[in-house]
Structures are given as structure tokens and as C-alpha cells.
Amino acid sequence: MTTATATAVHSPQQQLAPGVSVLELLHEGHRINVYDAWSTDRGCRVVAKALRPDHAGDLKGARQLRAEGRVLRSLNHPHIVRWYETIREPSPVLLLETISGFTLSALLEEHERLPIRDVLHLGLHLTSAVGYLHRQGWLHLDLKPSNVVADAGRAKLIDLSIARRPGRGVPGAGTRGYLAPEQSLGHQLSAATDVWGIGGVLYESIVGEPAVPHESGTSTATGQRPGHLIAVPATLKTRRRVPPDVAQMIDASLRLDPAQRPAIIDFATVLAAALGINQVPHVR
Template structure:
């Protein structure tokens, strides 16, 4: 007879001070390995988000290291389309303090809106995602977990969240990222390049534009992490894999976006190009930026080639 698994310890209660200068206001969400809190910063006199490893998983050194690594990156990076980190603490427990973002995650918008966003809004989102990925790639990192719940939009301005599975280009194990959003080479494992993030941009824009993924993921859904998607850092960032290592990206043809919705030809071609099975056949981030920018006639600009 197997022993029942003890439930994880409850979240921190309001009023708790997890680190000097920060006070818990409310528990936002619990993911597979993280707790997320609405908190108050005494130094900044404002709300923030505190991200900590769940109490029942703090003994896992790899998770502690992953959280601290993400916090150090986000403190060092400065970009208008990336969430900012204010502080990183190693003691008494690993903890990262992030800015609180207004707006909604794309996941919330996809399910809330009665009508699909205009083509110009899809293109503008593409420009913002490309800008963030261009910066990250210049810092020597791949994001590897672009998905609607990892993007917050406020008044047309997008910010990318969650660097918990980010890594430099190179060999990676199979399944790093989120099941439904993995590029085929992420699902298989092996060498990863900037083309994996081009896939992430394409699959995110496809879902925003049509309300659906370009293939059937069965009952697997993307975890939102919190009902309020306005708070930074609410993606799960888990290394997830499908049942029995089955991935629709490896077996099902990707339906052209034109089969789901009519879009300007160049915009549809760019999104479809991101979802080519062969990484070498996908457009570069620069080529995507130029394509998305060209779909914005009111602010069309020259995009310098890198």
C-alpha cells in the first residue's frame, strides 16, 4: 500500500517579509515549481512581484540556480520589451523581485476578445517580439519559451516574460520549453539556434491571429499561472514534455494561417515561414522584423540589416 503524498506547505501569508524591504500583499499563483506573490517595495514605494521556489521544491538545487540565473539576467538586461527585475536574493531563500506590469497576457486577450485582433495589431506585436529576441540573441541567449502567457500587452506595448529556460545556442535535451509551443528541434533535442525563437514568434502570432494553435495538442493546455495575467513572471517556465514523448509538431502538418483567417499576404507568409519544420528554412529575426514592419504603413521605417 503506497503512502499518500503530503500536501505542499501553504503559501506565505500577507504581511510576511521574505527579504529586507519587501512585504507580501497576496499570493498570486503556484506553478509546478514556483510561488508568485504581489508584494510591496519599501524602497521604491510601489508594488512588485516576488518569485520564489515552492517550499516543497527548495531542496532541488537546479531550480534554485535556474531562478537566480533568470533574476541576474533580468537585472542586467535593459529593453523596453522585456520585463525588468529589481532585486535578486540568495538568502534566506532564492528570490527574484520583478516589476508589476499593467495590462493582460496574450492568453487572457485571446480568450476574452470576441473578435480577433486587426492585422496591424498582429504585425505590431510581431515587431515587439522580434525586438526583444534580437536583444536577447545579442546577449548570447535564446528564450525558448515564447507563448501567449509569457507576453503581457498594455495599450499596444508588449513585454516578454520568463527567462527560466533560456540558454545559449547549442545542444539541448529534448523537451525544453512548453509542450504545445516547442519548435520541432526543441521537441527532438539537439542543436538549437535563433530559429527556435523564430518558431516561438510564429506560433504565438498564429494563435493571436486565429485563436487556435496550428496543430492539435489534444487536451494539453498552456498553464496561465495566475488569474490576473497582469503580473510579471506568471509563466510556468517548466521543462515540460508531452505524453509518451509525443509531439504534434513532429507528426502533424502545420496548417497555413490563410486556412484559418485572411491576412495581408506578406504578413501571412512571414508567420507561415516561422513554422517551417526545417530551422534553416525559417526567416531570420531581421527578415521577420522587416516583414512585420512593412505591414504597418502608418509607421513604416527603414530596418537596417544586421
Template structure:
């Protein structure tokens, strides 16, 4: 009988990686808190769901994500240890265990809002990670509070599952209400799509609400613009205008990442490195 459910405690995801706890089941992957017998430590493991083992593109996508993460060495991007192989031959992505919670859970359904200074630090760290990724020839394309771990004052970007080089793209790859309009429509996608993602994260972190979450349609960002952030929260004018600018419908109208970083640096009130 073919197993379709997630692994239980003690079963191995891959040789040397017994399960401590199943964390989450997504559309294509299971994630686990596991023990690394080689490292004598916990690790976070992403594995192909058993019922999708024969779907080669699912495994190929996980290998691509793993190879990209293995090539990255950045303090604000989750670290990968290796791409291992499960008993059924499917790939298994082994990553470090992060000690914090997702930004999504910290915002607590609008009950928590970041201070201006916290917004500055968060945004700077996201800009740093994404500029590094862009310099390596990739876009993240799925920035949202659920894909950011807050760990001891640092933001850690996770889930590079839809990351890809800039250029022509088919529409609809990403999280429906988080995608930049050009991601939804398809066509040429470039760095402004990630500027949109950072802007959306900062908007929600500042106001406690996602500007497109309550719309009845699947892709409200195609037919409406986000309300000005100052309609929901008092912020310094330059910071508010820049966050609003990140969410402009036309990619060429959004600020660049260096400009966004500079505005966020002013919000922290600290002197920046040369």
C-alpha cells in the same frame, strides 16, 4: 512543522517584501504581488516553493534567470530589480509590476483576434526583444501568449526561466505544444527556435487558435504541420506566408528575424527608422 503552502498577506517573501497577494503556484515557483519597502511601490516576486527549498538546481535556475534579466535593459523585456534571499536561504527574484494582462487572456479563448496592423506591431516588438536577447548570447525558448504582457500598446516579454545559449540541448525543455520540433527532439538549438515561437504567437493572435492545441499527442509538431494561417483568417499574402514560414519543421527553412521584422513592418504601414 515545515510550511508547504504559499505565503499569506503580510508575510515577507524576503526582508522588506511583504506579500500583498499570492498570484500563482507553478511546478517549482510561487509568484506574488508584493510591496517593496525600499521602493515604496508594488513589485512582482518569484520565489522557490517551500517544499523545494532543498533542491539546489531549482534555486540556481532562478538565480540564472535573475542575473540574465538584471543584465537586460530593453523596453520590451520585463525589468528585474534584484535577486534577494528568503529567510530559508533560497533566492527570490524581484521584478517590476506590469500593468497589463497577458496576451493569452486578451485573446480570450479565440473570441478576440488582432487586426493586421496590431499583428505587425506585436511581431515587431517581439522581434526587437528577441534579437536583443540573441545579441546577448541567449535564446528565450518559451515564447507563447502566456509569457507576453500587453501594457499600454507595448508587448513585454516575461519568464526567461528556460533561456539558454544556443548549442546542444536536451530535448523537452519548454512548453510541450509550443516548442519548436528541434527543442522537443533535442540536439542543436539556435535562433530559429525563437522564430518558431514568434510565429506561433502571431498565428494564435491572428486566428484565435493555437494550431497544435487540440491534438491528442503531447508533441503534435513532430508529426504534423500547422494549417496555413489563411485557412482560418484573411491576411495579406506576404504576412501570411511569413507566419507559415516561421512554423516550418526544419529550422533552416524558417525566415530570419530581420526578414520577419521587415515583413511585419510592412503590415503596420509606417515608415521604419533607418
């Protein structure tokens, strides 16, 4: 369990809302904490996202929870975390399904990198989930290893807290080290922004290091100094264990100019071909 000050987290057995009690802290955030919790009404464990006790009156955090709930409520996809309920009173609490397995960041911390075949399957799951998001009119904008949970060969996207419609972004809104250049600068955000995110996750899964080096322990930030992430990632094309077409596609997804990045359907087609799969999941 993550160590934290008493005022920053709810204690085990403490109620987040009527019928929802804390079992364990999963993640302590700047405004919002994530808990393993028990729902009496549902008779099962749930993942609960709630404001930190020392941020009980945080209007921005409350809006963020309600907004994420509205997005997730409209979605139904096997590779995206499932929404159960948004409790509004006395303070917003978001209830989500409990997912078995480990975050990709935890797997990479333990194993450093993944087998290529696992990376290819991961890529297919991500392109399927993100392609679905795009068809619903949303961008994820925070694709990174800690927002992917993997178990028994299946990956799921979690944390849609900054998902939004395409359009001009806020400079630096997202996570340091995982921002597409246009995200860092507050330029126009589009499907290509998430293509960068998918490429970055696959790159790190293959290499064991982020495509764009960043300080460890950094978290979601808004308004960070925009110039420091505008760097060309090292290419994968010289790595012998990566199928050439896959390496070329990942490298293309990390191009600085979003107009030069591949479409998600093309990304998925190359990944499927490398696995010998003829039918590509619908990701347009």
C-alpha cells in the same frame, strides 16, 4: 487569486525575504510561485518570484531563480521585463518590475483573437525584444501567450526562466504545444527556434488556437515524449483578413526545418511594411 493549498503558497502579508511581503499570488508553478509583492526598501509594488514553501530546499529551483536573475540583470530593453534585484538569502527571491496590462493568453481567452493591426504591432515588439536577446547571446525558448504582457499598445516579454545560450537542447525542455521541433527532440537550438516561437504566438493571436494543438493546462515540461509535437501547423495563407506577405512569413516561421525559417530581420521587415512603417526596429 489562484486557489492553492496552504503549503504550496505564501500567504498575504507573509515575508518572502526581509522587506518583501506578499500582496497576492499571481501564478503557482511546479517549483516557483509568482507574487504581487511590496518592497519596503523600494517603496513600491514588485513582482516577486520565489520557491514554493513546500519546495524550500529545492536546489534546482534555486539555481533556476539565480540563473534567470543573471540573464535579466544583463538586459535593458523596452519590450523585456525589467530586473530589480536578486535576493539570495535566506532563499533566492527575484524582484522584477510590475507591469500593467494583461497577459496575451488572458486577452485571447476573452476575445478569442486579436485585430490584425494589433497582431502586427505585437510582432514588431516581439521581433525587437527577441532580436535584442539574440544579440546578447541568449535564446528565450519559451515564447507563448502567457509570457507576453500587453498594455496600451505595448507588449513586454516576461519569464526568462529557461533562457540559455545556443547549442544542443534537453529533449522537451519548454512548454508543451509551443516547442519547436528541434526543441522537442533535443537537437541544436538556435535563433530559428525563437523564430518558431514568435510565429506560434502570432498564429494563435490571429486564429484563436495554437499552431500545434495541445492539451489545455499543460505546463513547462522536461523529457516529454518527443514525437508528439512534430506536426505541420495549418497554414494562414487562405485566411482573407491576413495580409498575404504576413501570412506567408508566419507560415515560413513554422516550418519544421529550422534552416528554412526566415531571419528575424526579414520577419520584422514584412510586419513593418504591412503597417506602413519605413524604419524597422533594429533586430539583427
